Amino acid sequence: MSLDGVRVLDLSRLLPGGYCTQLLHAQGARVTKIEPPAGDPIRRLPGGAAYFDALHHGKQLLTMDLRSPSGREAFLRRVVDADVLVEGYRPGRMEQMELGYPALAAINPALVYCAITGYGSGGALAQHAGHDLNYLARSGALALMPRHDGVPTIPGLQVADLAGGLEAAFLIAAALTDRAKTGRGQRVEVSMTGLMRSWTALPRAARWAGLSGLGLTGELPCYHVYAVADGFLSVAALEAAFWAEFCDAIDRADLSARQFDPGAVDAVQATLRFATRAEWTARFANKDVCVEPVLDLAESEED
Numbered sequence: 089m090s091l092d093g094v095r096v097l098d099l100s101r102l103l104p105g106g107y108c109t110q111l112l113h114a115q116g117a118r119v120t121k122i123e124p125p126a127g128d129p130i131r132r133l134p135g136g137a138a139y140f141d142a143l144h145h146g147k148q149l150l151t152m153d154l155r156s157p158s159g160r161e162a163f164l165r166r167v168v169d170a171d172v173l174v175e176g177y178r179p180g181r182m183e184q185m186e187l188g189y190p191a192l193a194a195i196n197p198a199l200v201y202c203a204i205t206g207y208g209s210g211g212a213l214a215q216h217a218g219h220d221l222n223y224l225a226r227s228g229a230l231a232l233m234p235r236h237d238g239v240p241t242i243p244g245l246q247v248a249d250l251a252g253g254l255e256a257a258f259l260i261a262a263a264l265t266d267r268a269k270t271g272r273g274q275r276v277e278v279s280m281t282g283l284m285r286s287w288t289a290l291p292r293a294a295r296w297a298g299l300s301g302l303g304l305t306g307e308l309p310c311y312h313v314y315a316v317a318d319g320f321l322s323v324a325a326l327e328a329a330f331w332a333e334f335c336d337a338i339d340r341a342d343l344s345a346r347q348f349d350p351g352a353v354d355a356v357q358a359t360l361r362f363a364t365r366a367e368w369t370a371r372f373a374n375k376d377v378c379v380e381p382v383l384d385l386a387e388s389e390e391d
Contacts, residue, residue, distance in 0.1 A: 089116030094264065097122060097166060098147070099154075100176035102130050103220075103246055104204045104280065106143035107253030108174055112260065119147040120166065124154070154185055167192050171273075172200045172260055178217075179209035189275040199273040200263040202256050208279035220280075223248035227284035232291055234305045251287065252280040309343070309352040310334075313382060318364045320382035323356070327378075334377040 094117040098109040106128075109119045121128075121144050130139050153159035167173065173192065175182055182188040182203075189201040206223055207213035213226070221242060224230040229247070233240040259276040267273055294302050304311050310325045325331040331347045338359050346352035360368065365381040372379050 092116040103249040104252040108256040220246040
């Protein structure tokens with residue numbers, strides 16, 4: 089694999105860093121997860137043991153107290169031979185322990201050091217406590233979610249956390265590529281709020297263009313979730329050809345010219361409501377319509 093032999097120390101907690109090093113591990117990296125004596129806080133959540141195992145299965149697990157002389161010494165011995173370190177402390181905390189990038193690079197100049205932060209390491213919000221929902225809120229991303237009784241819907245996945253872990257893995261891979269040329273490591277940083285703000289680029293462009301939004305949260309008939317007899321179907325027929333074939337498949341060719349007409353949502357819904365997911369899936373088989381059944385987690389594992 090592409091990261092065979094790469095040695096990673098994971099000092100992070102909860103989801104973002106764990107997901108990052110899970111991705112690195114999947115590419116062959118040897119990851120050592122280092123927990124404080126109290127353990128990763130994810131263990132204390134309801135269902136925490138299952139969450140921890142999902143993130144850290146296959147990694148080496150160690151417990152170290154970095155505040156104690158013996159724990160600090162044991163940690164530094166591992167840093168000497170490490171290729172990558174991932175941490176998710178508040179900015180400045182590693183420096184307070186004299187374990188920030190300058191100190192670690194002094195003993196291992198080839199180290200790639202990745203800090204995953206909520207709001208970045210500078211600015212007025214740098215020391216704010218936060219979690220996924222806060223980063224979505226501050227970035228403007230939460231305001232884009234469909235509303236229920238006027239309140240933005242909380243996504244069922246921790247979007248900022250997962251995106252932060254993915255971005256961190258990308259930056260680490262880029263830094264390792266650069267190190268192959270220069271022989272030196274570097275510090276890279278992810279701001280989950282900043283990253284989520286960058287993910288709102290298209291909705292912001294829509295606003296600048298005088299539009300209310302992208303129209304991809306259920307307003308349009310061609311991009312909608314429809315109720316059927318035993319569940320739901322997702323329709324994402326954004327291209328005209330896909331929409332035309334979809335309309336033909338449901339015997340509603342009269343709707344072909346109404347792809348972006350919100351008023352056509354009810355007409356499509358009335359057509360789809362009385363057949364099951366399986367019946368519609370069979371009808372759409374081998375057609376380019378961009379339609380899939382909405383599966384729950386158990387069903388998706390069988391698919």
